[in-house]
Amino acid sequence: MKSKLIAIVGPTATGKSDTAVALAARTNGEIISVDSAQVYRGLDIGSAKIKPSEMIAADGTAILHHLLDYLDPKEDYNIARFQIDAKAAIEDIQQRGKTPILCGGSGLYVHSLLNTSYQLEKEPGDAAYREELKELAAVKGLTYLYQRLQEEAPELAKKIHPNDEKRIIRALEKSRHGATKAPELNWESPYDLAIFGLYLPREILYQRIEKRIDQMLEAGLVAEVKSLLDQGVDPGSNALTALGYKEIIGYLAGRYDLEEAIRILKRDTRHFAKRQLTWFMRDPRIIWINITNMSDSDRPHKKFSILSSRKIKSKGEYL
RNA sequence: GGAGGGGUUCCCGAGUGGCCAAAGGGGGCAGACUGUAAAUCUGUUGUCGACGACUUCGAUGGUUCGAAUCCAUCUCCCUCCA
Numbered sequence: 001m002k003s004k005l006i007a008i009v010g011p012t013a014t015g016k017s018d019t020a021v022a023l024a025a026r027t028n029g030e031i032i033s034v035d036s037a038q039v040y041r042g043l044d045i046g047s048a049k050i051k052p053s054e055m056i057a058a059d060g061t062a063i064l065h066h067l068l069d070y071l072d073p074k075e076d077y078n079i080a081r082f083q084i085d086a087k088a089a090i091e092d093i094q095q096r097g098k099t100p101i102l103c104g105g106s107g108l109y110v111h112s113l114l115n116t117s118y119q120l121e122k123e124p125g126d127a128a129y130r131e132e133l134k135e136l137a138a139v140k141g142l143t144y145l146y147q148r149l150q151e152e153a154p155e156l157a158k159k160i161h162p163n164d165e166k167r168i169i170r171a172l173e174k175s176r177h178g179a180t181k182a183p184e185l186n187w188e189s190p191y192d193l194a195i196f197g198l199y200l201p202r203e204i205l206y207q208r209i210e211k212r213i214d215q216m217l218e219a220g221l222v223a224e225v226k227s228l229l230d231q232g233v234d235p236g237s238n239a240l241t242a243l244g245y246k247e248i249i250g251y252l253a254g255r256y257d258l259e260e261a262i263r264i265l266k267r268d269t270r271h272f273a274k275r276q277l278t279w280f281m282r283d284p285r286i287i288w289i290n291i292t293n294m295s296d297s298d299r300p301h302k303k304f305s306i307l308s309s310r311k312i313k314s315k316g317e318y319l
Numbered sequence: 320g321g322a323g324g325g326g327u328u329c330c331c332g333a334g335u336g337g338c339c340a341a342a343g344g345g346g347g348c349a350g351a352c353u354g355u356a357a358a359u360c361u362g363u364u365g366u367c368g369a370c371g372a373c374u375u376c377g378a379u380g381g382u383u384c385g386a387a388u389c390c391a392u393c394u395c396c397c398u399c400c401a
Contacts (some may be wrong), residue, residue: 012357037357047357078354108356118353127353159351163359167352174354183353243357267346271355278350 003094005191008101009110009280010198011273013208014291017050019198020103025057027099030064033088034104034113034173036082037242040073042228045221046244049210066093073228073239080120083112107279114195114285118187126173133169143174155181187285197286204292209269213244217262221249242268 006029008020020031033039037047044051055063066089071077086102090113093100102113112118137145150157154174159182160167180188200208225240225248233240235249244265251261280286 035357036396076355079356082354106356108352110356112353115353118398119372120354123354127354130354159362161351164352166355170354185353227396238355238358241355241358245357257383269357274348275352279352279356282351 001297002190002192005090005100005102005193007110007114007193008104008198009034009102009107009195009286010105011200011276011280012048012105012269013205013212014198014200016103016105016198017054019054019196020101021057021063024063024101025059025061026100028065028097029099029101030041030093031101032066032086032093032105033068034102034109036069036077036088036106036109037239038068038104039071039077039082040075040239041069041071042073042224042231042233043072043137043239043245045216045219045224046248047242048216071239073231073233074237075302076123079108079112080123080125082109083118086113103277107276114189114193116189116190117183117186119183123179125176125178128175129173129176130169133172134298137165139171142168145169148172149175153317154213160240187283189285191282193285195283195286197280197288198289199288200292205273206270209273210266213262213266215270216244219252222252222258225249225252243272265314 001286006023006027008016008023010016023029035047037043040047041212043049049068050065055065057063067082067085070085080291086109090100102110104110111254112120133145142165143162145158145165146157146162152169156171156175156179160171162168171224221244225245228240228245229235229249229252235246235253240246240249247261247265247268250256250264251258256264
């Protein structure tokens with residue numbers, strides 16, 4: 001018998017965090033953040049991390065959050081580590097008799113938890129070899145690497161575009177450790193699963209994104225980035241290449257003015273939201289909820305009542 | 320008032336007689352995605368009953384078998400001189 005698990009997904013700026021808190025309060029749940037930027041300490045404003053005060057539900061229940069703020073921004077991170085950490089958190093929550101609620105917008109990370117085909121432990125990483133391949137790409141050209149991949153692991157090469165350096169290198173890395181082909185995608189979940197997607201029409205979504213970015217600026221995003229830099233975090237680090245950070249860094253480095261940085265950040269965030277949408281729309285298990293006509297104040301409640309009463313519109317219905 | 324430069328597809332910007340529905344970039348839209356994923360990469364972007372047709376390169380008229388490209392007039396913008 002599979003154990004129960006709830007997930008709240010959707011593009012950025014749709015109010016996933018609030019919804020998850022409201023839901024957790026009613027389901028005796030704890031929240032696991034599925035977000036590649038919010039794992040870092042000090043990335044608060046730009047990553048739109050939930051504040052401690054917001055972790056208290058309307059009825060006063062304090063909701064526990066996992067996988068937030070547990071990494072130094074100087075550390076590198078990856079999906080394999082995330083999978084281990086998140087699975088441990090899920091198990092921990094379940095053992096205490098609570099309901100794990102996944103909440104986040106990193107599509108790949110969500111997949112790695114909810115699809116049995118993601119057996120990352122079978123595909124070890126090889127940092128040294130990766131560096132070597134990067135060198136090779138720079139010296140001999142990407143085409144050379146791609147051809148090498150085609151010879152070594154044609155099945156792997158088939159799924160990768162010749163321009164996609166990161167994936168070519170990773171595939172070569174896998175091939176060296178015995179992989180010959182990519183795993184099949186499936187929608188089989190290890191859990192008794194309910195995934196809810198928060199949906200907003202594109203136009204409204206984009207408005208909310210812009211508004212949220214303006215608020216981040218007001219809340220001191222520039223100062224946050226400066227402080228991270230002052231702490232010696234490398235501008236090219238994993239943490240600082242996140243949205244909201246790399247754009248402000250460009251401004252601080254004098255590559256353009258603040259106005260331009262904001263423009264770029266808004267644009268990049270729109271692009272990101274689209275990618276998130278593309279990712280989640282593929283997943284046939286997601287139950288989509290159109291939250292257009294819910295105001296900010298009643299959103300958590302309404303969202304919750306929709307989720308709990310199961311008066312849910314399916315993807316097909318609202319589209 | 321005089322001299323010069325320029326108005327190109329959503330935007331920027333190339334194109335100086337046919338190979339131009341028009342390079343390139345941006346933006347938009349769509350997609351991929353299994354150890355950097357808020358990353359990386361791809362496709363598409365005048366209209367249509369669509370291996371063809373139609374409309375487009377400030378406007379109008381002309382030259383030519385053929386024009387975004389040449390000529391004339393008009394119009395708007397920019398620079399310099401007065």
